[in-house]
Amino acid sequence: MPDVSSFTEIRYEVADRIATITLHRPERLNAFTLTMCQELVAAADAADADDDVRVVILTGEGRGFCAGADLEKGAATFDEDANREPGDDLGSIGGVARDWGGVVTLRFAALRKPLIAAINGVAVGVGATMTLPADVRIASEAARFGFVFARRGIVYDGAASWFLPRVVGVSQASEWVLTGRVFDSAEALAGRLVSRVVPAGELIPTARALAAEIAENTxxxxxxxxxxxxxxxxxxxxxxxxxxxxxxxxxxxxxxxxxxxxxxxxxxxxxxxxxxxxxxxxxxxxxxxxxxxxxxxxxx
CATH class of the missing domain: 1.10.12.10 (Lyase 2-enoyl-coa Hydratase, Chain  A, domain 2)
Incomplete structure (x- = not known):
């Protein structure tokens, strides 16, 4: 089982047969990095390897769920040649380093345990796409979503061109992706991206109650x-x-x-x-x- 105590950008905790994965870079609105990618994969491995874990909850620390890719590298942020990092051991496709968001979503899709995304704040770019393989997505009233790729001059990440139309339908997926606009939790609910919206203080209790129902009865x-x-x-x-x-x-x-x-x-x-x-x-x-x-x- 991976050493979950060594994680630096996420937290992994197990209680009452529920594993909670918390994105933990609150000072950066939990912006996504290579380290976070690798730790999320390791956390999924840990949950699958632990017979005592029946359900996984994914959430974020602080005001944001995940503000997307960390943009601290400026104009070179999405330049694959200029942006290769030491420690990127995630393989390549056609000689190009794999999309880190896709690495995470495919690992989440392969989980043996059900995954509940408890989206507490802004979830844009990879912050939105990483939730798509979840079995249930619950949003706080404070959550905001955006598939903003076209506004950054790039395309889908996280295998979202496969997941998103299947989750919300082609027309709704196209509207959100082609405009790249950020929208609130009420629109996410109407578009069936999330199954329910709750007050901020009820988000984790709601997710844990659903997880407990699964863990205790199935x-x-x-x-x-x-x-x-x-x-x-x-x-x-x-x-x-x-x-x-x-x-x-x-x-x-x-x-x-x-x-x-x-x-x-x-x-x-x-x-x-x-x-x-x-x-x-x-x-x-x-x-x-x-x-x-x-x-x-x-x-x-």
Missing amino acids: SGVSVALCRRLTWSMLDAPSPWEAHRIETAALAATGKGPDAAEGVMSFLEKRPAQFTARVAEWDHLVPDWPVPPADHRPPAE
């Missing part, structure tokens, strides 16, 4: 497999492909200990005590869509 294996099915079937050629994989998955889980416990706890009117380990079910059925172990693209 099978970790069932949640992990349903999460992977949801993302993997978005590009399935037809419902028949979903039916094929669901049939195999139902047959396998139906023979497992959690299915027996789920039924008996209901019949006996008692809380369920699920015991199956998530890591043991990754290769459940033939052709099961499993992300690569290091979440990198195929070797060139």
Whole structure:
């Protein structure tokens, strides 16, 4: 398991079977850096490796969630040749260093545990796109969002050209991306980017209550497999492909200990005590869509 005590730009804490990842550069509105990218990947690895973690919450420290890429390098901020950093071990595509936002979003998409984004303040650029693989996004009334790439002379990051239209639809995604404007939490709710908006003081309690509902009442294996099915079937050629994989998955889980416990706890009117380990079910059925172990693209 990664050494979470060594993190410098995020915090990682586990309590009540919930892992909370907090972006922690409040003096810079949690602006995104290579170090933050690497630590977020390591935090996801830690959550996946810990059987006691059932749900992950992602939030920010201070007034902002994440103000996007750190712009301290000025005009060279997005110049890949001028901006290579020592310690960038994240690989390349076509000889170009990988987009750090995409590294994070793909790792979040591959999580075995459900991810709740609790968006406490400004979330623009990569600060917005890193939330897209979350299963649930909850916003504070103070949150602001912006897919501002066109206003910075660049394009989507974080694999958002795949995620955003699937989350909010093509028309809404296009409006936000082509204008690059910043919008409030009410518009994010109306556009289905977030599922609910709450007062600032209720944000983390709301996220933790939802996380607790998952942790206390569901099978970790069932949640992990349903999460992977949801993302993997978005590009399935037809419902028949979903039916094929669901049939195999139902047959396998139906023979497992959690299915027996789920039924008996209901019949006996008692809380369920699920015991199956998530890591043991990754290769459940033939052709099961499993992300690569290091979440990198195929070797060139």
